[in-house]
Amino acid sequence: MPGAAADLWAEMRACRKCLEAGYEITPGAVFSGPAPTPLMLVGQAPGVTEAQVKRPFNASSGTRLFQWLAEAGLDEDQFRRSFYMTAVTKCYPGKHPGGKGDRRPTRAEQKLCRPFLDREIQLVRPKVMLAVGGLAIETLLERKLRLTDAVGQVFEHEGRYVLPLPHPSGASLWPNQPENQVRLQRALRILRDDLVPLL
Numbered sequence: 157m158p159g160a161a162a163d164l165w166a167e168m169r170a171c172r173k174c175l176e177a178g179y180e181i182t183p184g185a186v187f188s189g190p191a192p193t194p195l196m197l198v199g200q201a202p203g204v205t206e207a208q209v210k211r212p213f214n215a216s217s218g219t220r221l222f223q224w225l226a227e228a229g230l231d232e233d234q235f236r237r238s239f240y241m242t243a244v245t246k247c248y249p250g251k252h253p254g255g256k257g258d259r260r261p262t263r264a265e266q267k268l269c270r271p272f273l274d275r276e277i278q279l280v281r282p283k284v285m286l287a288v289g290g291l292a293i294e295t296l297l298e299r300k301l302r303l304t305d306a307v308g309q310v311f312e313h314e315g316r317y318v319l320p321l322p323h324p325s326g327a328s329l330w331p332n333q334p335e336n337q338v339r340l341q342r343a344l345r346i347l348r349d350d351l352v353p354l355l
């Protein structure tokens with residue numbers, strides 16, 4: 157299996173499919189962690205600093221994410237060493253044309269990158285998946301769900317537990333609403349009490 161993982165990671169790093177299809181991404185897939193491992197975190201796509209240093213959730217959204225995970229008893233350094241981190245699309249998609257945050261990868265880019273995500277899941281074989289943000293939630297659960305209906309619940313899907321979390325980017329105001337704070341706290345309690353003991 158280590159050979160299969162190394163082959164996949166080399167293919168992901170070398171991939172230019174979205175660029176060749178005309179999307180102005182910054183090529184160079186961003187992901188980290190061992191395979192197999194019982195927990196896999198999936199975000200939307202890396203940001204600009206993540207693309208520079210090739211480390212998922214490296215900047216301010218990572219600070220916020222790991223503050224949340226600390227409330228569930230998960231330490232950042234240990235998390236990064238022990239668990240797999242990736243995204244629905246692996247390359248930096250560039251700024252949103254409106255200037256607010258990064259561009260959401262198009263359906264076509266998601267489709268181009270989907271085989272990599274499927275192969276990562278096969279290699280990592282997670283028991284628990286953290287879906288961070290609307291696009292990751294929709295991708296992992298294969299249906300559209302409002303964030304307000306998803307965060308605070310755990311889903312069983314294809315033999316794994318999927319726990320939705322909001323995106324920790326400063327561009328998202330969703331987690332700041334008091335009623336959404338309650339949903340987020342419920343999700344973190346589920347992670348701490350029900351899911352971490354499975355790892």
Ligand code: SF4
Nearest residue numbers: 171173174246247269
């Ligand atoms: S986002 Fe995925 S499919 Fe697109 S170039 Fe990067 S690795 Fe390849």
